[in-house]
Amino acid sequence: EVQLVESGGGLVQPGRSLRLSCAASGFTFDDYAMHWVRQAPGKGLEWVSGISWNSGSIGYADSVKGRFTISRDNAKNSLYLQMNSLRAEDTALYYCAKTGSSWYSDDAFDIWGQGTMVTVSS
Amino acid sequence: QSVLTQPPSASGTPGQRVTISCSGSSSNIGSNYVYWYQQLPGTAPKLLIYRNNQRPSGVPDRFSGSKSGTSASLAISGLRSEDEADYYCAAWDDSLSGHVFGTGTKVTVL
Numbered sequence: 001e002v003q004l005v006e007s008g009g010g011l012v013q014p015g016r017s018l019r020l021s022c023a024a025s026g027f028t029f030d031d032y033a034m035h036w037v038r039q040a041p042g043k044g045l046e047w048v049s050g051i052s053w054n055s056g057s058i059g060y061a062d063s064v065k066g067r068f069t070i071s072r073d074n075a076k077n078s079l080y081l082q083m084n085s086l087r088a089e090d091t092a093l094y095y096c097a098k099t100g101s102s103w104y105s106d107d108a109f110d111i112w113g114q115g116t117m118v119t120v121s122s
Numbered sequence: 123q124s125v126l127t128q129p130p131s132a133s134g135t136p137g138q139r140v141t142i143s144c145s146g147s148s149s150n151i152g153s154n155y156v157y158w159y160q161q162l163p164g165t166a167p168k169l170l171i172y173r174n175n176q177r178p179s180g181v182p183d184r185f186s187g188s189k190s191g192t193s194a195s196l197a198i199s200g201l202r203s204e205d206e207a208d209y210y211c212a213a214w215d216d217s218l219s220g221h222v223f224g225t226g227t228k229v230t231v232l
Binding site: 035037044045046047050059060061062095100105106107108109110112113114115 | 154155157159161166167168169172173178208210212213214218219220221222223224225226
């Protein structure tokens with residue numbers, strides 16, 4: 001079964017850091033680009049960041065650029081999101097999502113995890 | 123911040139046809155594919171339509187997508203109670219070099 005399982009969320013104070021992980025199974029992880037998408041409580045979806053199969057192409061939403069870093073370890077079938085200088089507006093459910101191609105480009109998010117909640121509050 | 127605009131809500135009775143619009147610009151919908159996602163209450167989003175009008179395996183043919191210029195639409199025919207959900211359009215944006223989502227539309231089955 002194709003599966004994505006996020007972890008690492010929690011309550012963190014403004015200005016602090018947090019690292020999210022996404023464990024992939026049931027497919028050849030290093031064949032596909034991966035992304036992070038977040039959803040603030042009661043709000044819509046917001047794309048956060050994406051990475052190609054070989055980490056050669058990476059992109060970020062303007063709202064997180066310079067503060068968040070996406071990475072992957074193909075040997076461990078894992079995707080990560082290092083979040084620094086966290087703000088209250090970063091509070092959201094963070095989903096990892098698989099695309100249907102290897103490249104960081106125009107493609108669908110065909111598999112989603114269940115998400116991990118990040119709450120930024122003092 | 124959503125770049126694609128959708129109506130906040132849509133509704134219909136069982137069996138009716140409901141259409142959701144998605145408005146963008148030349149840098150996203152106008153030059154790239156449109157995707158649609160369904161998010162049932164309390165669950166993760168699910169891919170409903172890809173490449174403007176293609177359905178993944180398992181998605182009923184009651185769902186159809188179309189695109190014209192810088193706008194797109196999702197149609198749900200033969201509306202059923204289990205279609206009650208939030209629907210989001212999405213596209214790649216050339217200016218942002220990233221993905222953008224629509225504002226989302228909540229579909230209610232009356």
